[in-house]
Amino acid sequence: MKVAYWPGCVSRGFTPELHGSMARIAPLLDIELEPLDRAACCGAGVIAEHNQELADTLNARTFALAQQAEGTAMMMNICSTCQGAQAECQERLDANAEYRAHINATLADEGLSYEKGLTNKNFLWLLVEELGLDELRERVRRPLTDLRVGPFYGCYIVRPTERLHIDDERPRDTYLGLVIDALGGTVIDYAGAHKCCGFPILMMNREASLAQAGRHLGDAVDAAADCLVTPCPLCHLNLDLQQPLAERVVGRELDMPVLHLPQLVGLALGIPPDQLGLGRHVVKPTAVIDWTTAVVAEVGAPSSGG
Amino acid sequence: MAEFTLRLRRYDPESGDAPYWEEHTVDLEPHRSVLEAILQAKARFDGSIGIRCSCRAAICGSCGVRINGTPDLACHTHLDKAQRHSRDGVIEVEPMGNMPVIKDLIVDMEAVHWKKIRRVTPWLIAKQPVPEREYIVPRETMVDVTQSMACIQCGACVSDCLAMEVDPDFIGPAALAKAYRFVGDPRDDQPYERLKDLAEDPHGIYDCTHCFMCIDACPKDVAPMSQIMRLRRRAGSDYGIEDRNNGERHEQAFVTLVRKYGLLDEAELVPRSYGGDSPLSKFKPSVQKELASSLPSIAKALLRRKVTPAKVLKPHRLAKRDLQQVRRIYEEVEGHPERLELNLYITGYDEDEAVTP
Numbered sequence: 001m002k003v004a005y006w007p008g009c010v011s012r013g014f015t016p017e018l019h020g021s022m023a024r025i026a027p028l029l030d031i032e033l034e035p036l037d038r039a040a041c042c043g044a045g046v047i048a049e050h051n052q053e054l055a056d057t058l059n060a061r062t063f064a065l066a067q068q069a070e071g072t073a074m075m076m077n078i079c080s081t082c083q084g085a086q087a088e089c090q091e092r093l094d095a096n097a098e099y100r101a102h103i104n105a106t107l108a109d110e111g112l113s114y115e116k117g118l119t120n121k122n123f124l125w126l127l128v129e130e131l132g133l134d135e136l137r138e139r140v141r142r143p144l145t146d147l148r149v150g151p152f153y154g155c156y157i158v159r160p161t162e163r164l165h166i167d168d169e170r171p172r173d174t175y176l177g178l179v180i181d182a183l184g185g186t187v188i189d190y191a192g193a194h195k196c197c198g199f200p201i202l203m204m205n206r207e208a209s210l211a212q213a214g215r216h217l218g219d220a221v222d223a224a225a226d227c228l229v230t231p232c233p234l235c236h237l238n239l240d241l242q243q244p245l246a247e248r249v250v251g252r253e254l255d256m257p258v259l260h261l262p263q264l265v266g267l268a269l270g271i272p273p274d275q276l277g278l279g280r281h282v283v284k285p286t287a288v289i290d291w292t293t294a295v296v297a298e299v300g301a302p303s304s305g306g
Numbered sequence: 307m308a309e310f311t312l313r314l315r316r317y318d319p320e321s322g323d324a325p326y327w328e329e330h331t332v333d334l335e336p337h338r339s340v341l342e343a344i345l346q347a348k349a350r351f352d353g354s355i356g357i358r359c360s361c362r363a364a365i366c367g368s369c370g371v372r373i374n375g376t377p378d379l380a381c382h383t384h385l386d387k388a389q390r391h392s393r394d395g396v397i398e399v400e401p402m403g404n405m406p407v408i409k410d411l412i413v414d415m416e417a418v419h420w421k422k423i424r425r426v427t428p429w430l431i432a433k434q435p436v437p438e439r440e441y442i443v444p445r446e447t448m449v450d451v452t453q454s455m456a457c458i459q460c461g462a463c464v465s466d467c468l469a470m471e472v473d474p475d476f477i478g479p480a481a482l483a484k485a486y487r488f489v490g491d492p493r494d495d496q497p498y499e500r501l502k503d504l505a506e507d508p509h510g511i512y513d514c515t516h517c518f519m520c521i522d523a524c525p526k527d528v529a530p531m532s533q534i535m536r537l538r539r540r541a542g543s544d545y546g547i548e549d550r551n552n553g554e555r556h557e558q559a560f561v562t563l564v565r566k567y568g569l570l571d572e573a574e575l576v577p578r579s580y581g582g583d584s585p586l587s588k589f590k591p592s593v594q595k596e597l598a599s600s601l602p603s604i605a606k607a608l609l610r611r612k613v614t615p616a617k618v619l620k621p622h623r624l625a626k627r628d629l630q631q632v633r634r635i636y637e638e639v640e641g642h643p644e645r646l647e648l649n650l651y652i653t654g655y656d657e658d659e660a661v662t663p
Contacts, residue, residue, distance in 0.1 A: 009570035012622050014613055038628045040568045045516055046560040049535045050543060053646040054639045058564075061635065084518075092648045095655040099648050106638050110631050159518035168390070196468040196517035203579045204512040204551045208473040212515070215472060241612070244602040282606040 001073050001130060004066035005033040008079040009041050010233040014241070017277025018233050021262040022078050022123065024276060028139065028269050029131055031076075034069045036062060042085040044234075045156075045200075052092075053103070059089040060103045064112040066120070074119035076126055078262065080232030083122040084156025084164070090118065091163050122157055124231045124261060128175045133182040141270030143184025147291055149264065150188040150225040151176035152216065152239065154232030155196050176229065179261075183268035190223040192216025197235040202242070207249060213238045214250030226287050227257040229264045236260060241282050257285035307333045310385050312343055314355065315400035317407050325407075328352075329396065336386035340397060341369050343385055344411070356410030364525060367460035371411050372400045377462035377523045380411075402465035404474070418474075419461045422481040426504070430488060433495040447492040453651045454487040454533050456526045463520035463530050475509040479520035479530030482511060486533035489540060501541040505549040511537045512553030527651060543645070558583045568624030568632045573613075 011019040026033050039062040041047075048055035063086075066075040077083055093100050094116045104113045121129070127136060158166065158173045166172045173194060177187045198212030217239060220228055230236055238246075240258040247254050258281070266276045273279070273289045309331055317325035330347035341359055348355040357380070359369040364382040371380050374392050380399070388397045405413040433441075463479040470476045477485075485504060489497045504510040511534055520530040541547045542554040559578035563571050574585070580596045581587030588597070597604070607613040624632065 009622070010572065013570070013572045014607075017612070038624065040624065040628070040632045041564045041570045043564070044560075044570070045535075046557055047564065049538050050557050050561050051539075051639065051645060052648070053642070054561075054636065056648075057635050057639055058632065061631070092650065095650055096648060096653060097656055102646070106635060109634070155515075155517040155519075160521045195471075196515045196519075198472075198515060200516045201469070201513060203556050203576065204553050205473065205508060208469065208476075208513065209515075211472040212468065241607055242603050244606060245600065280610050280612045282603065282610060282612065284610075 001030065002032040002034055002071050003074055003076040003126070004036055004069040004072040006036045006039060006042075006062065006066070006075060006077040006082060008077060008082045008233065010237070011078055015233040015236055015260065017280045018078060018236070018260040018262065021260060021266050021276040024271060025262050025266045025269055028271075029127075029136075029265075031126075031131075033076075034072050036065055036069070036075070039065050042082045044081050045085050045088070048085065048088065055085070056089045056092055057103050057106050059086050060093055060100075060114040061107055061110075061112055062086070063090065063093075063118045063120070064107060064114045067115060067118060068112075073130075074121060074126075076121055076123060078123045078231070078260075079234070080122065080154030080157035080230075081234050083120070084159075086120055087163055090120065122231055124157070124175050124179065125172055127179055127265070128172075129170070133178055136179070136182045136265075140183055140268045142268055144180070144186075144264070144268050145184050147185045147288070148188050148224060148226045149180045149185045149259075150190050150220040150223065150228045151180065151193045152197070152228045152230040152232075152235055152258070153194055154230060154235045155194075157231060158194050176231070176261075180229065180264070183265065185264075185268075188220065188223045188225040190216075190219045190225065192219045197232075197238040199234045199238040202238065206245075209238065210242060210246040210249040213242060214246035214252075214254065217243065217246060217254045217256045218250055218252060220256055221254055225256065226291065227259055227285060229259045229261055231261040233260070243283050255283060257281065257283050257288055259285065259288065308336050308385075309333055310336075310343055310389060311396045312340075312347060313396045313398045314344070314347070314410065315398075316355070316410050317401075318356075318409050319407060334385060337384050339381045340371075340373055340383045340385060340388050340399065341380035343397070344380060344399065356408070356412045358412045365458060367458035370402050370413075370460040370462050370465065372402055372465065374398050377402055377465040379460060379462070379525050382525050402461055404464055404467060404470050405461065413461070413465075415461055419459070419464050419480060422464075422478050423459070423484055425477055426481045426485040427488070427500065428481075428484050430491060430493060431495045433493055441493045443492045449652055450649070451487050451490040453528055453649065454483045454490070454530075457483055457487075457524075457528045458526055460525065462523040462525060463528075466519045466523050468517045468519055469513055469515045473509060473513060476513045477504070477507065477510055479514075479534070482514070482537060483528050483530040483533040486537050489537060497540070498545050498547075501537065501545055502547055504537060505541045505547045505551070505553060508551055510551075511541065512549060512551045529651065532649075539645075552579045555579050555582055565633060565636050566623075567621055568629050569622050571621035571623075573618040574621065 007019045040058050043055040180187045198209035202209040263276045311331045332343045332346040360366040362381045369380040401407045401411050401413045405418040488494045514534045556579035577588035577593050581590040581593035
């Protein structure tokens, strides 16, 4: 499937291993990435906080570019925050024809126009709803047997439930668990899975921000997780990059590796850890890498056929 | 009639015993409420179950509890739905969070919720001179505050506020929504003073982590977080309040950097948020002190080649043609005489609305 691909800013900035690992695994999942390299930052809710119309116009431009991308089935992103911030703008644009026309008038000079009803999915949703869990299971070459993984979603991809179309038919707030399970791993039940990493207030109230990160990481440690996995690069910044500081705030050693979703998928697809940028994390995912080598040694070659 | 089993969290702090779970099975029609089930269990099996309630019609805000881990009004939740969303077929009811338990399902609203409500001066400070009869205000100016006026003070948003979970001093969603009710009221005399106070408070409007918990929790669609964003917009854009918490500077820096590069330059965002919206901010001593305190993280990121010096010095940016488009959008939108905001709570959705996947 070909998708209009929006990697976001952070995956090309401070978490380059996310963008890299997504590009690495896409062909193995038959996802063709058509990059939206003309699109601007989604605003992460901050531009909307400053001026709602500005955020809506910038994102309408992105949506219009996605609709122009030839042969693509939908738009896909790899950042919970992009997903949520864009969903908020799209909700307003889709709800009101008059407002949409007003925003499109600003885009008209560039020959761009957003038509209501764009499908924009995070990679996590696409895995479950488009590729499907059975198909994903088929492609696993190195099942994550005995790897204990804690899901960490990021607020923007689980709330508000109505805006994100999360319901009994599409329980998108359970998908990480389903994916971990399909990859052969063990899903860890701990308190922090749907909570806030604290990143948005890192510069306004550092103590509280790091206390949030530290608390969830600590809960994962107590639940004997080997690692966390997240579809949000901003969560990754607070949980991984800031973990040394979070340890000081909560007063305990954490040493909890945090993986980006495409990295975890990539491991199960049989890609060596170094090709997934696992060496670039602040908290070395030693436990995870040791585990992969141990499993590889045990299994020997990739499982037959399939 | 159908059978429903409740698992109630029982706790009496005065007894000295630890909290415990207790199950009761009741007979009720599936469309009846969780509150009715609790009251039936109380009447039939154990009169000592503590629950606060009054109107039973989702208007008095007394029966806020957590049902299957999610805050809601017990009288506003149908039994069949609650059972469907339970983990094991048993409807789990526990007291709200972030507030001390008085007994069983009753929490101390006074100790947290009402104290915070009083913190924001929850009454109109009348513009002088007070007119002889009513104030005459344009209808549109009041429409904006109707959403925050819908609050019934049930405390559901306070219960699950994730900022309050780690920072109990945070003023919180209910009180800040109430603050907007007066800041947005054209009859109020002191919107600037109110905003200045809430922006400068280290536990005020910039302490919200934007987690959307309160939006999902509210049984009345008040969307407290959206009201907090309105307070920030008023404080920063309308009154130019530069707060000591880096809130306004962070917002300004973010908006400026996206105008400049089309994409976000994280390396530049941090010093500007601390020191002001200028490329020279990183050289200010106060900013360098802040950056130095992050040294353990920065050093490791450099060591692992997560962040490279080249990336810090040369940010990613859009191609020239696209950058021009982005800047023109900025100019056009910011050039409008009035800021345009679409509040879907008020306008609703077009009738031909088709739900997108």
